[in-house]
Amino acid sequence: MTKSLSDLTSLLLDLARKSGADSADALAVDGTSVHIDVRGGALEAAERSEGVDVGLRVLVGQRQACVSTSDTRPDALRELAERAVAMARVAPEDRYAGLAAVEQLAKDTDSSRLELFDPTPEPDPAMLQDDAARAEAAALAVDGVEQVIGASAGYSHRRVHLAATNGFAAGYERSDRGISCGALAGTGGGMERDYDHDSRIFQSDMRDAADIGRTAGERAIERLNPRRPKTGSYPILLDERISSSLITHLLQAVNGSMIARGSSWARGLKGTQVLPEGLSLIEDPHRPRASASRLFDAEGLPTARRAIVENGVLTDWTLDLATARQLGLTSNAHAARSTSSTPSPSVTNVALTQGDKSRAELIRDMGTGLLVTSFIGSTINPNTGDYSRGAAGFWIENGEITYPVNEITIAGNLIEMLKRITPANDARQHLSRVVPSLLVEGLTLAGD
Missing domain, CATH: 3.30.2290.10 (PmbA/TldD superfamily)
Structure with missing residues (x-):
């Protein structure tokens, strides 16, 4: 039996x-x-x-x-x-x-x-x-x-x-x-x-x-006949399909294992402003019909709703028992594991505060810049937050989409990028990462 x-x-x-x-x-x-x-x-x-x-x-x-x-x-x-x-x-x-x-x-x-x-x-x-x-x-x-x-x-x-x-x-x-x-x-x-x-x-x-x-x-079809815009500093709008990757970089940086090793660009930022004032990043492990929901973590501790970032200020690390002990803190029930691994910290469902404008309105307001719809590879320095990614998307001129672009690179520093985001209101609520399209000011674009 x-x-x-x-x-x-x-x-x-x-x-x-x-x-x-x-x-x-x-x-x-x-x-x-x-x-x-x-x-x-x-x-x-x-x-x-x-x-x-x-x-x-x-x-x-x-x-x-x-x-x-x-x-x-x-x-x-x-x-x-x-x-x-x-x-x-x-x-x-x-x-x-x-x-x-x-x-x-x-x-x-x-x-x-x-x-x-x-x-x-x-x-x-x-x-x-x-x-x-x-x-x-x-x-x-x-x-x-x-x-x-x-x-x-x-x-x-x-x-x-x-x-x-x-x-x-x-x-x-x-x-x-x-x-x-x-x-x-x-x-x-x-x-x-x-x-x-x-x-x-x-x-x-x-x-x-x-x-x-x-x-x-x-x-x-929309991506046919792409061009490369001129190199320069422009506002960049990350489409909702890929915007959560920017928030994921923040979540990785506040992971207790990174903090305990001293290998995170966020290691000295707890209690300081990391997002614009008015924006919060809320974790809710009890959200129904969400793929990362759980009542208890992989060490049997009860999970709970928390603010990772509240009103722009970083409030907490993501901890399991071992990293909490190493940092002299208390676990906040974020252990995850597979059958072949020991526990390590991991977040569940997170949601970023949404804005009051649609993606179309942000495109209209940004004037000239880039709408990014896909990324190709990445170079992220975990210690400094220096950020560089290959990208493709659409060029914005006078607040309107004009032509597709590809084979470009966008670059910046995550510490500064995150402080300059403006969220749209188009996040999909069923995802474990509820993140709308994000407008980021002043990034460097490498094109022609």
């Missing part, structure tokens, strides 16, 4: 103790995923994977080790526990390693109210193939689209259970549904590509496949 995830983690903890561990935690994940690719209206590839993965972290004194396996036979789990303890005994001491105290543990662990799982039946392969085929057909129907470089649909479902020798034991269930399409327009050396996609927890929330394909095709 197949053991439940709860039984598997309980067994792993028992085996770890018997093998000599002082404490331990165990993570078990049971997952199913289906992915369908279509080309030319016909099925090109179909993949399905199913399986259970388990991970065990053991501590012997202040030495720890983490091991994982997909073999859940009792003998294999016993060998896993013995190997983990043997590895921990020869590992270097880590004075910051350790499980949470009992009084720190989450009491509210029923994740059903977060709506992370769609109870409707799993879509069969024929339904996924039809979605991908309709997206492809809609893209090809756009005048000027030469081919579709990829049309796919997928579904995944997984159950997760975490248990530890400090008494914590809880789990949750998640599902994901996605459709994507990439289109190619033009011929020869003048070919341009673009894409569109949608990913949701609930299938009923998904955009129509034909809309995704049509949008991909229209975006590819």
